[in-house]
Amino acid sequence: MEILQSKTRSTEELLSFKDILHLYLSKWYWFVISMAVCLVVVLIKLKFTPPVFTRSTSIMIKRETKGNSAGDIGSSFSDMGFFQERTNIDNEMENFRSPNLIFDVVSRLNLNIEYTTEGRYYNPILYGDQLPVTVAFKSLSNQEVASLTVSPKSENEVYLSNFTRNGIEFSSKSIVAKIDAETKTPAGTIVVSRPKYKHYAKFTAPIMVNRYDMYGAAAAFAGNMKVEQTNEKATVIQLSVNDMNIQRAEEFLNTVINVYNENWIKDKNKRTTATSEFINQRLNVIESELGNVDNSITSFKSVNRIPSLSQAASMNMSQSAEETRHIMELTNQLNIARYLMNYIRGARMQLLPANAGLEEGNIQSMINDFNEMQLRRNHLAENSSEENFIVQDLDQQLASLRTTIINSIDNYIAALNMRISASQAARAQADAKVSDNPRQAGELLSSERQQKVKESLYLFLLQKREENELSQTFTAYNTRVITTPEFGGSNAPTAPNRQQWML
Numbered sequence: 001m002e003i004l005q006s007k008t009r010s011t012e013e014l015l016s017f018k019d020i021l022h023l024y025l026s027k028w029y030w031f032v033i034s035m036a037v038c039l040v041v042v043l044i045k046l047k048f049t050p051p052v053f054t055r056s057t058s059i060m061i062k063r064e065t066k067g068n069s070a071g072d073i074g075s076s077f078s079d080m081g082f083f084q085e086r087t088n089i090d091n092e093m094e095n096f097r098s099p100n101l102i103f104d105v106v107s108r109l110n111l112n113i114e115y116t117t118e119g120r121y122y123n124p125i126l127y128g129d130q131l132p133v134t135v136a137f138k139s140l141s142n143q144e145v146a147s148l149t150v151s152p153k154s155e156n157e158v159y160l161s162n163f164t165r166n167g168i169e170f171s172s173k174s175i176v177a178k179i180d181a182e183t184k185t186p187a188g189t190i191v192v193s194r195p196k197y198k199h200y201a202k203f204t205a206p207i208m209v210n211r212y213d214m215y216g217a218a219a220a221f222a223g224n225m226k227v228e229q230t231n232e233k234a235t236v237i238q239l240s241v242n243d244m245n246i247q248r249a250e251e252f253l254n255t256v257i258n259v260y261n262e263n264w265i266k267d268k269n270k271r272t273t274a275t276s277e278f279i280n281q282r283l284n285v286i287e288s289e290l291g292n293v294d295n296s297i298t299s300f301k302s303v304n305r306i307p308s309l310s311q312a313a314s315m316n317m318s319q320s321a322e323e324t325r326h327i328m329e330l331t332n333q334l335n336i337a338r339y340l341m342n343y344i345r346g347a348r349m350q351l352l353p354a355n356a357g358l359e360e361g362n363i364q365s366m367i368n369d370f371n372e373m374q375l376r377r378n379h380l381a382e383n384s385s386e387e388n389f390i391v392q393d394l395d396q397q398l399a400s401l402r403t404t405i406i407n408s409i410d411n412y413i414a415a416l417n418m419r420i421s422a423s424q425a426a427r428a429q430a431d432a433k434v435s436d437n438p439r440q441a442g443e444l445l446s447s448e449r450q451q452k453v454k455e456s457l458y459l460f461l462l463q464k465r466e467e468n469e470l471s472q473t474f475t476a477y478n479t480r481v482i483t484t485p486e487f488g489g490s491n492a493p494t495a496p497n498r499q500q501w502m503l
Contacts, residue, residue, distance in 0.1 A: 051493030132203035
């Protein structure tokens with residue numbers, strides 16, 4: 001019984017499928033008509049949709065090498081895959097996405113002003129050497145928007161019409177404007193100029209000019225730009241942007257790289273500027289002290305009728321010369337350490353001198369780490385706020401690292417004092433062997449030693465200032481362009497996707 005019912009059900013389903021298939025086949029022309037209509041609609045849509053092109057550039061972020069064993073070990077482990085410099089690459093990627101950077105690029109290239117001309121199916125965008133004229137809006141703020149139409153009149157004059165400003169349309173007549181001259185219009189003060197390119201397009205058809213909000217234009221370009229790391233084991237960043245004009249996309253990416261490099265140099269120069277201020281302050285103090293010592297020696301020679309320092313000190317310097325030189329070197333380091341200690345204690349939320357001449361490698365390394373962390377904290381605070389928990393965490397780390405640096409300098413000062421005391425005892429023992437040293441020569445020798453210490457420290461700081469200035473002048477970029485935007489893309493549009501639309 002069950003088998004008979006199953007066969008009956010199968011027969012009914014087969015008949016039902018045949019009936020449905022016959023019904024569809026009998027209406028075949030509706031399918032053909034629907035497909036033809038959809039195909040025509042897609043073709044029309046593709047004709048009236050402007051193409052979008054993609055341009056990209058690849059940039060290598062250079063690693064900052066540190067000449068110490070720890071850095072070499074870290075590099076070896078990084079090659080083996082244990083450590084990755086992901087954090088630094090992520091920071092640089094965020095710098096490329098920075099709204100301030102994109103805003104600067106838009107401002108430099110005037111990308112908030114768009115030029116279009118009437119086309120057969122859509123209005124193409126003109127840019128660069130495709131423009132016969134450019135328009136500058138002199139009296140509008142960054143938030144204001146405006147539009148107008150520029151039409152050719154003569155070699156040195158154009159027509160201005162179809163004015164709008166902040167959404168308000170004006171029905172005024174056409175205004176004649178001279179090239180490179182200010183013209184008052186309902187859209188504000190306008191200056192129409194010839195492009196600076198050697199070859200530019202001829203002015204034969206009207207051009208529609210739209211001036212957008214600066215912040216909105218920056219947000220639009222930021223939304224069309226992608227920043228990604230091509231390989232997690234490589235420090236290479238790829239920037240890409242979608243635009244309806246190839247030349248504008250290429251110039252946008254090139255300017256993004258230039259602005260990033262300029263900001264990098266500014267950050268580097270902040271450290272050298274802090275060091276330069278510190279050195280200049282100490283040079284002024286030492287120059288005054290050195291002048292006092294020179295005056296004291298001159299006065300002493302005049303009163304005691306000593307013709308020259310060499311005659312008064314020749315018998316005393318032979319045995320103690322080496323210890324004196326050693327004491328001067330140690331005293332230089334001691335003075336630098338004390339100056340640096342006072343500077344760090346008085347400086348808050350500032351970069352520390354990174355090349356002040358301190359020969360203690362651990363302290364220099366901690367100061368470099370402090371400056372790196374301070375710059376990162378400032379970038380985060382600029383792009384977010386002081387209440388950001390990451391900024392507050394960095395503030396705590398900076399305070400702890402500052403205390404560690406101060407303690408290290410304090411220990412270094414104590415060690416220098418012990419070494420200086422030992423050298424002074426050795427020099428005193430050598431000087432005591434000379435029994436015929438007159439009182440005047442001894443006093444003069446003491447003043448001469450002070451003079452040499454001051455001179456040595458003064459020349460040392462002058463050398464460090466020159467090194468600091470040279471490092472500021474010849475600071476190299478931390479990027480290298482691997483693929484320029486001109487080679488990073490095809491002349492074929494990436495959107496709309498014709499095959500996908502047809503499908």
